[in-house]
Amino acid sequence: MLLILLFFVAMWAGAQNALAGGGSFLTLPTLMLTGMDARAANVTSCVALFPAQIATGWTGRDLSRGAAGLSLRTLFIISIVGGAVGAVILLLTPPAFFARLVPWLVLFATAVFAYGSFLRKPGEANAHLSPRGAMASQFLISVYGGYFGGGIGFLMVAALTMAGQNVRIAAATKNVLAAVMxxxxxxxxxxxxDLHLAQALVTSLGATIGGVVGARLLHHIPDKWLRIVVIIIGALLTLGLFLRAP
Incomplete structure (x- = not known):
């Protein structure tokens, strides 16, 4: 029964990611409901949602570019290394500690999502990152992405626009780099x-189907309302995780 619930939640998460982002806010708590701890749920969710990320990054690859004088290949390498570092740190983090940390990570991710969606001023994109600043920001974002991942989309779009890209190019580049990290x-x-293969397969299948549906609905559903839904889910999840925290 829980696997059936997981499948439909993953479908929703896949559609949510295709339309506005924030799908991990749905898969993480649902995977925890199946009996795994927070660290295992995060690991399983990362693996399960990866195929959809590949498809998204590949689709928009022609628009992806380098930034701040750095080639796309350089950003590619930074993202690979940073994602690996973050993953290793996660596996070295005791599950009990990670369980206490998760509410704060979800709160941070929700705040980043809300800021990027509704509070960020257009003029802020005119700020400038040097090549070293762009390298450092991408590395830190990649480490965070390998460790947890919530909110990396807006973090990368913010950094890439500050490095000189326009929003459309930054969004495409972000999708490629997210898949890489x-x-x-x-x-x-x-x-x-920590990887629970059965749950990962169910989640991956549901998210892939949902992603295809979401991509087709992309031009028919108001983006603003989708972002509001993500923020509400994130806020409720943060509250629930704080109440359940050990």
Whole structure:
């Protein structure tokens, strides 16, 4: 019964990611409901959602570019290394500590999502990152992405626009780099005992179907309302995780 619930929640998450982002806010607590701890749920969710990320990044690859004088290949390498570092740190984090940390991570991710959706002023994109600043920001974002991942989309779009890209190019570049950083994390997580393969397969199937549906609905559903839904889900999840925290 829980696997059936997980499948439909994953469908919703896949559609949510295709339309506005924030799908992990749905898969993380649902995976925890199936009996795994927070760290295992995060590992399993990362692996399960990866195929959809590949498809998204590949679809928009022609628009992706380098930034701040850095080539796309350089950002690619930084993202691979950062994602691997974040994944290793996660696996070295005791599950009990990660369980206490998760509410704060979800709160941070929700705040980043809300800021990027409704509070960020257009003029802020005129700020400038040097090549070193762009390298440092992408590395830190990649480490965070390998460790947890919530909110990395808006973090990367913000950094890439500050590095000189327009929003459309930044969004496409972000999709490619997100897939890359998660590829290194997934390669490590595949050998982790925290990965629950049955739940990962169910989640991946549901998210893939939902992603296809979401992509087709992209031009028919108001983006603003979708972002509001993500923020509400994030806020409720944060509250619930704080109440359940050990």
């Amino acid at each position: 998660n590829a290194s994390a997934v390669a490590i997580f595949l050998f982790s005992p």
